[in-house]
Amino acid sequence: MQNPYLPYPVRIDSIITETEDRNLKTFRFVFLNPDDEKKFAYQSGQFAELSVTGKGEIPIGIASSPTEKGFVTFTVNKVGLVSSYLHSMKVGDIMGIRGPMGHPYPWDVLKGKNVVIIGGGFAFTTLRSSIIYMLHPENRSKFKDIHVIYGARTPGMLLYKNELAAWEKRDDIRMNITVDGTKDPDWKYNVGFVPTITEKKAPNADKDTYSIICGPPIMIKFTQPVLDKLGYAHDHIIMSLENRMKCGIGMCGRCNVGKDFVCKDGPVFTLSQLETMPQEY
Amino acid sequence: MSNYTDKIREISERLLKEGRVDMVIGFKQGTMPMMNEPCFVKKPEDVSKLVWDSHCGINLANYLTDRKEKIGVIAKGCDSRNIVTHIIENKIKREQLVIIGVPCKGMIDRRKIASMSDAEILSVAEQNGKVIVKTKDAEKRYERTDLLQKNCALCVHRNPVIYDELAADLVEEQKNVDRYADIREIEAMPPDEKWHLFDDLFSACIRCYACRNACPLCYCPTCFVDESRPQWVGKSTDPIDTKTFHFLRAYHCAGRCTDCGACERACPVGINMRLLTRKLEKDCFESFGWEAGLSLDQRPPLDVYKTNDPEDFIK
């Protein structure tokens, strides 16, 4: 019997500090046993439990893409006991990851469709994974237009800055980067909150256009009416939820929203699904 | 007791009708023998829900914490003392409250009754100072005074210490009660013996925290057992963690506990944790002459420094 609680041992391969407040770091892990990488076959939108021995586990969205081989990456915000300790760890340290968990974004449904990615703050991780996945030469032709609207408080709070800059230069993805405000005179992208930029830049809805939206609750709250205004059907709006988790496999009982577990039945839900569920997230 | 119920309903109805309160907090008839359920009444026509009998042992001060409404609250002696403590500790304002005082003759110990009978108890009623306990095949009568909750038998503040209305005439306080005979016995034990006593006392604990949550003093937004950074107490059923929880909780209540007995009443496994809280109560009385919740004008002893505080333990 495969023990679903047993983490795969990994080594920290690199650590990048992403944001100017130093609260977000991207960890790249390499599996100690190469076979485990095969077992850890994932798709964009899934998450995993990062296990820090002696401290505990935290559920974190997978930031790398299945098209990137040899490692997995996670961007971790420093908030609690485990994440704070993780931030103090060094390259070469041994820990564990357990997963992949949950459902990915519905890639079967999204095939042949326009995809509008709307992200805010540090919730951009699985969206980064999705973009890398869709832009991969093998996959790009499977999707029509790709729009990205991504905002952070300031330029220094944006994740994956080098990649954002590289995507800006491409013509097969339409980038709309924005910040809430900046004093930087050289800032060449948008200024304004994500909902405002969405209203200006997102394509109008049609049956072939889906939006994936991840961000802080306040951003989601104000972006949703904008998408309504643009005519997006609620089953075309895809969201990813977060809740406190322990087991990650639907057993420990805390992350449920109605009868569904965020860990096992989510974290990806459409807005029309969420409308039939209690707002316990 | 039915006249208590009538009077409580009458007062509550008046308070609600006159708009002096938004809600009255009291008890409604329970579904099990010897159990009543704390409840609120917001409309004058609903006051018939309210009841009063010898099974209203839960401390209603617990339901006042941080509430914003104007509340009529039914208060026994111990409840009233905890209301005083709540007011002193800024958990509710005096102006928000209309206290409906209930002079109390003690609550009945449901565990004691259950332990005296092999058969399941189907009903418990009272008549002229007698308690009538019915099981499937038998009916037994007991003296009410023999069946009081342990804390009630030792109570010296049966009358509410603060009230705006009264549901009955004041009762005579019990005199010459030796509140601490058992505590003195424990104090006299050598350390090892004490340790074994506590080992045994808490061995059945399942860490459900019913004692803490039933206690009107335990309103911390994050209890020390739930703190994770740093973690004070382990979360397992390890006996050391269990004892740490009980000892620390008792200390947190030092100088505040009114011995209302809610902790013991709530415990699903019947742990006598009042042995700890009463030891601290005794110390506060002996060292500072302090009894909790008797006056709105005095700060609790652990809250103030006085030059004559006892310090013979300092070398």
Place this chain on the structure above:
Amino acid sequence: MGIEPDRLHFSWISSAESTKFVEVVTGVTEAVRALGPHQKFVKTNVKVA
């Protein structure tokens, strides 16, 4: 709580009372050494199923 009386000491010592400080520390050390290692509030490893 079952902790031996000699294991816990309280004392007022001013920063000027160096001699008293030495006396107290020596006294405490001796008293606690006489009692030996504390066994009661020590968690070895969690006893679990």
Place this chain on the structure above:
Amino acid sequence: MKVIKIDKKDWAGGLDKASSGYRFFGPVEDKECHNFKELDKGELPDFNFSNTRLSAKSVVFPQTEAMFEYSLDENEADHHLMKECRKNDAPRAVLGIRPCDASAFLLVKRNFDNPEYRDPWWVKAYESTTFAGLACNNPCASCFCTSAGCGPFDEKGLDVLLVDAGDHFLAKVVTEKGRKMLAAAGWNAETDADIEALKKDAESKISSFVPTDKLKDKTTMELYNAAFWEEAAFACLNCGTCTYSCPTCWCFDIQDESKGKSGIRMRNWDSCMYPLFTLHGSGHNPRGTKIHRVRQRFMHKLKYYVDKYGDGIQCVGCGRCIRLCPVNIDIRKICEKMNSYEPKAGDCNR
């Protein structure tokens, strides 16, 4: 199915004989109540009880259970790696478990043993256990097992059903596992004694009936938004008594605990009654109020579970939560309210 007659004077001897092949668990009186514990060699279960204070779930799912052990000592080759703790999976038998508690394992099994994941510790403990249940000849007034898809003589969670018939037990063999245990004890006197009459008699003594038939017809949001929750939750202290005493509650927490350079990852029972259960790292709590938490408990048992598995409520009607609740919150009353609820215009939304 076969019925074996066990003379009570052969009881201790049989258990002694079988004890070489089984670890026995049974009800034992401790202080003021009975609870399940592992029986010492020669110790007999005490059947002079109506039901144990806590359920028998801890036999399979202990309140604290070690999952992994680890070393933080970097001089050791396997430092920081989780190693599964060795468990005693030798055959066990639970003696005198009530049919309600035994059938609770079947409800819980759906959580721990499903097509996607199997919980190794729960599954191994469950599979290595033989359930020799004791029929309830005298159910309590607060029992409502027959309303919860169970009953005082219910066999579905059992391997053997023991019926106390005065100077002897009648043991109905329910499964092969049960047959083996009886054989190991050397009990083999087949009888054609009828236990149906005793069963009918016991069932007729159940006085509590709780309707559950309409729960599935309502939408989650109708029940979730129902107006009665504020009143239903008012008295609740948010202690974990109901959940810890419940045979069908399975929620748990995972914790690492280190001492020096080594430690264990363990799990402990947890409860939806506690605010910490769902508290996010950010401080946000999706079930931030008592009303949320009380509603979660009842909605889980009486609606979410019903919808998820389509096979009744997550409750066996043992009545423990009713008897032990310090403030008399009664699942029977809440279930009635939910079952008979008709949504009204003007109910608060969300």
